[in-house]
Each structure stands twice: as C-alpha cells, then as structure tokens.
Amino acid sequence: MRYFSRVSENDLDFLEGLLGSRNLSTREEELIANSIDAYQGGFHKPEVVVWPEEPEQVSQILRYCNERRIPVYTRGGGTGLSGTTPIHGGVLISTVKMNRIIEVMDRDMQVRVQPGLIYERLNKELESHGLFFPPDPASASYCTIGGMVACNASGLKAVKYGTTRDYVLGFQAAFPDGSLRRVGFHTFKYSTGYDLVKMMVGSQGTLGVFTEITLRLRTLPEHAETIAAFFPSIRLATETIYHIVRRGLDVAALEFMDGWMTRAVSEFKGLGFPEAGAMILVESHGTRSAVRETLSRVRDIIREHGGFGIMEAEDEASRKRLWDARRGAYPATLRLAKTLVISDIIVPLSRLAEAVEKAYEIGDRHGVKVYCIGHFGDGNIHAHWCAEERGDEVLRKLHEANDEYSLYAISVGGAVSAEHGIGTEKKKFLRLQHPEAYDLLLKVKRMIDPNCILSPGIMFDVDEVIG
C-alpha cells in the first residue's frame, strides 16, 4: 500500500485558498521545469508547485501536508548538485517569491534575509555597506541563500572564510507540526546548550523549511592579489599547498588543477600556459602590506618545491584573467565530454597527493577518464569523471567510479561531500559516513518529522525513517 497520499482536488482547493490561484500550478510545463536540478539524475515531477509569500503560509502548508501525509520538497535556485528533486511527488515549495533583504544590521555586521534571495544580489546590495557574505559557491549568480544554508554551500574561499555554516547565526523555520520557530541569536558566539542552528544547516530540507535567515557578515577586504604557479608533478603541487597551510599563511584561496585540466583550460581560453604536471592558484586578502608579505612567503614555498612560471596579478583585470582559468575548468571539460559526473570528496591534508593518484587508479580500472581540480587548501577534491559518449550505461559507469571514490574518502577519514550535500546521490553512504552515529541522525529526523513528509528520499530512504 502506498505510504504517501496523492495530492487531491481537495488538497489543491486548500492550497489555492491559502495562497491564491496565482501561487500554485499543476501545469505539466511548470512541473517539469521544477523536476530536476543541476545533478545528473532523472526527472521527478512534483504534483503541484506552490509559491508562498509569507512564513505563516509555509507553516500552514506543512501542517496540512503532515496531516494528509503528502510529501513536501523545497526548492530555491534549483542549482543543487546532489539531487534534491521530488522523487516521491507531492508539493514543491518554491521560495523564489520570498526573496527580500529584510534588514541590513550594519553596526552588528549581520543581515536578515528571506530564503529565496539570490546570493549575488545580496552581496551586490551589501557592497555599499563595505560588507559581504563570503562563501561564494560556483553557482553564485543563481543559487539562493536558503539553498546555500540547506546544503552548507561553500566555494573557492572556504580556506580563509569557511562555509555557510560559519555564518548562520539564526533562522526562522516552519516544521511539520505546523509550528513556526525562531532559533539562534544575534551574537557571534554563545554557549547555550545544543546548537540547533548548526544542526539545521546542511539538512537539505529534511527537518524544516527556512522562512528567514540571519547571517553574519565580513568586511570587504581592502586589497587582494592572486598568483599562479606550475609544477612538474602533482606531489610537488600538493606539498606546496600543504606547506602554505601548515606555515599559517593567511590565504583566501588555494586551488589545484592537474596537468590535463591545466592544458584543457589553457587551450580553451587561449592562455598559453606552460606544460606542467599541475598548477595552483593562491589568493590573499587583507591590507596591501600584509598581502604582499603573505604572497612573498608563498612564492618562496613554491620555489622550494620546484614551482615555475609564477604569474602575478595585482589589479582587478589581471586577477580576473587568472580566475577565468580556474572558472574555465568546468566549461573546458564540458566541451570535451558528453557525460560528466563530479565528485565532492574531502580528505585530510596529508592525503591530497594520494587522493589524486587514487582517482586516476579508479578511472583506469573502470575505463573512465578522470581529471582533478579542487579547493585543496581545505582538502576538497572535485574529480571530473568524463565520457565522450552519452547514455544510461555510460552514466552508470561514471557513477560507479565516483561511488568507489566516495568509499575511498570515508576509508581515509574524509567525507563523501564537502559542499554539495548528500541528496539522493550519496544517501547510500550516510551510514558508512556515520557508522556509530547513524541511528542518532535517524532519531533526530524521526523526532522532528515522524511522518517523513519533508524531502522524503533525500538523505534517508523513507522506509528507514518510518520503519
């Protein structure tokens, strides 16, 4: 017997009465447009898409769906990479109409926003205050703050600024019992019992639906400079990265690209990079003199490890050129591969060189091409598993290689995801990832969402939660 209820005419009447006819749709075109995100999965249609405009509407939707046992999924920019689409149908809450900045608390260096606000728009608005929200994921131009909080997003600058979790001070969220609760404080630290704020960050819509978020902000750096360097081997590049971190140098980005990717980007963007086994990009933020001092020491470490062809970028235009190389990695791969699966593992710093070699070994064994880039300053590797063909069989092969890589990450004390989340893609690893705490995770889920109506099938299989 089917566990979840289908959305009935009566349910649609309720939703229309609550939200108005403009704020829901059951049209095939709209359902399809909301049925997939940036993850390489299939199409999973919701039965209805709704656009609440008020927190109370969200809480009433949750209360109603919990009573009727209808699945509820939440969607922001739809840029997720782990698969958070409505695999059990039901109601899809789109947050895009809740997209305001509620209050910039300049003196407190905080901002209160609605969840559907786009990341880049927030930072554009904050510019005039000399402030910014740092995580900077690759999807910056279209991802929403709610989505970032839901998957604990981060990006190139996490080595200095950390991840979204480090900036969420509090939130208001709706829960399946119909409650609307405020959690957290307007202070940068607290010692007040269990940290429910941090627990909700990264929960991917499985515990509640954010209706408001309070973020800590940072001061825009006075000065920034970037350098790039090339290495004869991967190991020399990763050793350099290790020593930059180990010596406590204040770098804001510490990126790695293997030799193939360096070549591909150079050809794609016409950059004329030298032939190399790997390249790194280092950026520093701060006062001009501090940045100069930091990068001078970084250059010393690069030279100590056989780095060559050092390129320096002191102004905005030349920095942009260097970063275009890094941002060109994904497009360059897309032009050479018809099917692509990207890993998001993170390993201890001591394992970086080994982890890259491991990707090549797995690739060889599965007959799959693989290229590595990553935010190596914090150990995050994005292996790109590629195929020149298209089709389900090809995709399955790439996923198998990626799955083996995820298992490797767990085996060395790492994690299967550093910034994309678990979603549907990696839920099979969650028990292995938390061998002695998995039952506690399940208990938390069962306590807050006993009927498993929130994002069912994401992070956990439904049977596990209700079983």
Next chain:
Amino acid sequence: MDVLWEGLGEYSEDILRCIRCGFCNSVCPTSNASFSYMASKTSRGRLVMLQSILRKSSTINPLDREFRRLIDLCFGCRRCLEVCPAGVRIPQLMWRVRSLGGGGGRLRLMLKHYGAIEKTASRIHRLSNLILGSRLGRRILQTLAGIDSRAPFPRFSPPLESMIKQSPGQGRPLAYFIDIFTNYHESGLGLRVAGFLERLGYSVYAPVQREAGTPLLEEGLLEEAKQVARFNVSSLLREVERGARILTSSPAAYLALKRDYPELLGDEDSRVVAENTVDVLEIIREEVDGGRIRFREGRGRLIYHSSCFSKATGMSGLIIGLLESAGYSVEVREECCGIAGMWGMMREHYEEALDVGSRLFSKIRGADVPVVSQSETCRLQISHHAGVRTLHPFEALLGRIQSR
C-alpha cells in the same frame, strides 16, 4: 519526441549538453521579470522542458500553442551566450524550435515580406505617417501585423538608400549595410553618418541589399532568413572583393553580418563578409587612435544604456571608452528595456515587455541627461516609456569632435 529530434538536428545536442546551472537565468531579461517566478517562464526552464521531451520524460507537445508561448519568452537577446559554461547556443536553438510549427498565419506572412512593406511605406512616408498617427491606423496595424496600438511605433522617413550614392566615388570605400530602421525610419541619422565619414575621406555608398532579417530568425522562419542572408552576403562580398569594407550603424545589422550569417550559412563567403564588416563607432575609434580626429575640451554627463545586441557584439566596452574619451561622465545601465526589436511591440508581449523594462525605466525616469543607446528600438522604447531624450552614441560623439 521525434519531431523535436528531427527538427533540431545538431541543436538537439546543445539541449542535452545543458547542465541546468541556471547561469542563463541570471542574465536573461525575461527570466528576471515579475512573471518569471514560474520556472517554466525562465531560460533554464525552457531548456529543461526541451530536455524532458528529448528524453521522453514528459507529455509536453513541442507543437502545442501554450508551449510555444513559453518558448516565445526567449526574444534572442544573446546575453546567455556570454555566461553559459556548456556553450549551449540558446537563442539559435529557440529559433529552430519555433520553426517546427511551420505553417503560415497572418503574422508570419507579414514577416516574410516585412522588408518590402517597410520600403513601400517609407516611399510614401507622409501618407504612412498620417495613417499611423491616427487611432484607426494603429488599430489597423494591430489587426494586420499584431503590433499593439499602445506600443511606440517609429515614424517613417524617406528611404536612406535613395539619398546616398549607389556605388563608390573618390575616397576609401565603405559599403553601407543599412538595415530597416535606419533606412526607413532614421534616414537623417544615416545621412549624418555618411556625411561625417565622407568628410574623413571615406566614400560611403549603399550597394544592393535587403533587410538584415533578424525578425525572420526570431520567428523561426529559417529558410526565409537564409535566403535574405545569402542575398546580402552575395552582394556585400562583391563589394569586399572590390576593396570596400562593409559599414554598419545598427547593432542588429552588425550582429547579422558578424555572427548570424556565418552561423546560419556556415560558408566561407559569409566569413569573409564578417571579417570585413566595421561599425561607424569602430571607425571613430580607429580615427581617434590614429590621431586623425580629436575631441573638444569640456565635460558632460550622460547615461549609457548597454543594449542586448551591443553587449552581444562586444561593442559596449568600445562605446563607453569613446564616450569617456569625449569627456563624458558615463553612468552605465545594463538593464534590458524589454523591446527586443519587434518583440515588445507585439500585442501578446506588450505587457511582458513593460514588465521587463520597468527596472530600467524606474532608474532613468526623470533623468536630466540624455540616454545613449546604440539600438534604435531601445531608444524608441526608452524615450516612450521613461520620457527621456535618447541619442545614438554617434550623435553624442559628433557634437564633441573637433572640426579640422
């Protein structure tokens, strides 16, 4: 659905290459309007729907009228081409989706002959303006051509092609590829461009030509667009072989020659024409850099509206640089005005175009300085809805150029 596979040909691959990152949505004018909270009304939504059809994962019929309404929300601005990491040719594939419907319809029939209709109306411009200046005339235009009676419609002027010479005289030859708007609505501007260049030692003339054909592409009338492109390329190639460069002053004309024709025809001739095409503003840049013209001392302020096509052709940077060299303090506005050639004039898109343009209008309404835009229809839309004076960048520069 097979009709989509067959109709799109190699462009099917573009659809499948889309990784659904949403970058196109961040720059797409209609994906940032008040109606585009619905994912199906955004650029990525259109690609997702097409993917679902190709992968047989939905029941959407690509020939369905409602689906076509959603596809029509792409008006070909080309902003997405700058940001798409997968290199998906979004506007070009939307033209092809529109071409699937085939068939006629009054609007399509009018479009197929719009060049000839405009030419005729321009020849009898006094009568045309009298008719279109009346409510009845606008209602007739709405009924026959689908152009909303509330939309700004440009007055006709006598054809520029009949006012300048047809073959090169003394001086460095420039074959003027004029396009509809300058030819039949702004011939005064075209004359000033020609006169200015003649004074610099160029010989400007109008070779045999047809309209650029952008509206044909947008409507998915690809065969008709190809015919127009072949005609123009063949004529302009003769001029290039005689040693002329091809001159444009309209961004649509420039884009057609530089990008659309080579993409559409895929032949060497169109590439040669593209390589030899130059805009009047690029010539001014050459002349300034070569020290042959100088700007007068003095300061001024203006707003520069970076039209979609100016961005797509990469001309915006050059224009801003020139305006600043001429002593202007330039406020740059990137927002789209919503008109997109004829798109925003059409009855079914008039309200949507206002919605798209509202972000720009609210920023410039009441401005005490002129708004400069390279696009002729953008100038029309901006002056109509924001009530501000508009200029082609050439006009803003002309007043600053020191006479020799």
